[in-house]
Amino acid sequence: MSPDSAAPSVEADIDVDSDVLVEITQAVWASFVDPEVPLVDLGPCVPEPAEAGVVVGSVAILGPVPTVLSVRLSAGAASDVAARMFDIDTAAVSSADVQDATGEIANMIGGNVKAMLPEEHRLGLPSVTAATVGPDPDAALASATLLWGEHTLLVTLDRRPGGSSS
Amino acid sequence: MKVLVVDDSRVMRQIVVRTLRQAGFDGLDIVEATNGAEGLDVVASEGPDMVLSDWNMPEMTGIDFLTTLRARGDSTPFGFVTSEGSAEMRERAAGAGALFLIAKPFSADTFADTLAPILG
Numbered sequence: 001m002s003p004d005s006a007a008p009s010v011e012a013d014i015d016v017d018s019d020v021l022v023e024i025t026q027a028v029w030a031s032f033v034d035p036e037v038p039l040v041d042l043g044p045c046v047p048e049p050a051e052a053g054v055v056v057g058s059v060a061i062l063g064p065v066p067t068v069l070s071v072r073l074s075a076g077a078a079s080d081v082a083a084r085m086f087d088i089d090t091a092a093v094s095s096a097d098v099q100d101a102t103g104e105i106a107n108m109i110g111g112n113v114k115a116m117l118p119e120e121h122r123l124g125l126p127s128v129t130a131a132t133v134g135p136d137p138d139a140a141l142a143s144a145t146l147l148w149g150e151h152t153l154l155v156t157l158d159r160r161p162g163g164s165s166s
Numbered sequence: 167m168k169v170l171v172v173d174d175s176r177v178m179r180q181i182v183v184r185t186l187r188q189a190g191f192d193g194l195d196i197v198e199a200t201n202g203a204e205g206l207d208v209v210a211s212e213g214p215d216m217v218l219s220d221w222n223m224p225e226m227t228g229i230d231f232l233t234t235l236r237a238r239g240d241s242t243p244f245g246f247v248t249s250e251g252s253a254e255m256r257e258r259a260a261g262a263g264a265l266f267l268i269a270k271p272f273s274a275d276t277f278a279d280t281l282a283p284i285l286g
Contacts (some may be wrong), residue, residue: 012198027271028270028271030271031270031271031272031273032181032270032271036241082177083270084181085177085180085181087180087184097177100176100177103175104175104177104178107175107222107249108249109269109270110249111222111248111249111250111251111269111270112249112251112269114250114252115250115251115252115255115269123222123249123250125174125222125223125224147209
């Protein structure tokens with residue numbers, strides 16, 4: 001037992017680790033994005049400064065242990081994802097399509113994470129923004145870096161800023 | 167057969183419709199709504215044979231949509247297609263009168279098995 005393990009912690013209430021994030025994301029990807037090119041697990045995310053053109057889809061998981069599930073990917077990758085989900089050519093993808101598809105990816109992963117938490121939790125509505133800051137390693141309860149072809153995808157489950165439950 | 171697909175995500179409505187086709191349910195008349203409140207209007211105006219609804223939506227959630235329908239005496243077959251498939255939510259869905267809850271991600275096989283008794 002580690003010295004920290006006796007103390008109550010947020011992590012003790014969250015039975016979601018990087019392997020769980022990988023498994024859920026791979027299932028979502030295989031069903032709705034790309035059944036032929038599987039996501040390759042590269043391990044927990046390595047924090048990097050925010051890059052221009054990075055899209056972040058997020059959904060809050062509200063309740064006793066409030067968290068945020070986020071998916072970060074490049075604008076190019078987000079367009080490719082939207083094209084596949086809408087079954088259209090990438091050139092025809094609009095910004096609204098990217099918002100919708102990226103938000104739905106976060107929503108599906110978040111919904112499956114929420115299903116593993118105590119019953120009192122509920123899911124917020126997804127939002128999609130341009131990244132202004134990089135991932136916060138201190139906030140991450142679990143994270144995963146996944147490779148899809150030439151694109152890298154970061155999935156993180158973070159403590160919700162401020163810790164509010166609603 | 168007319169099927170109402172309710173989801174605030176346009177891409178998810180499209181995926182649900184595509185999956186219905188892949189599951190072998192061809193020739194369906196599809197109508198759509200973006201939330202429960204709009205769904206109530208479409209049920210009243212279109213009289214669908216079945217409703218497939220998301221749970222978590224703005225304006226009116228799927229569970230409030232179903233509860234309102236049943237309170238109005240409307241018994242249209244209703245099922246959820248949602249990212250939240252916990253045992254608690256399945257119980258709430260069944261208690262409110264839903265026939266099933268399909269969790270995302272789903273497959274055409276899941277649609278075929280679950281919907282065959284209704285869509286034949």
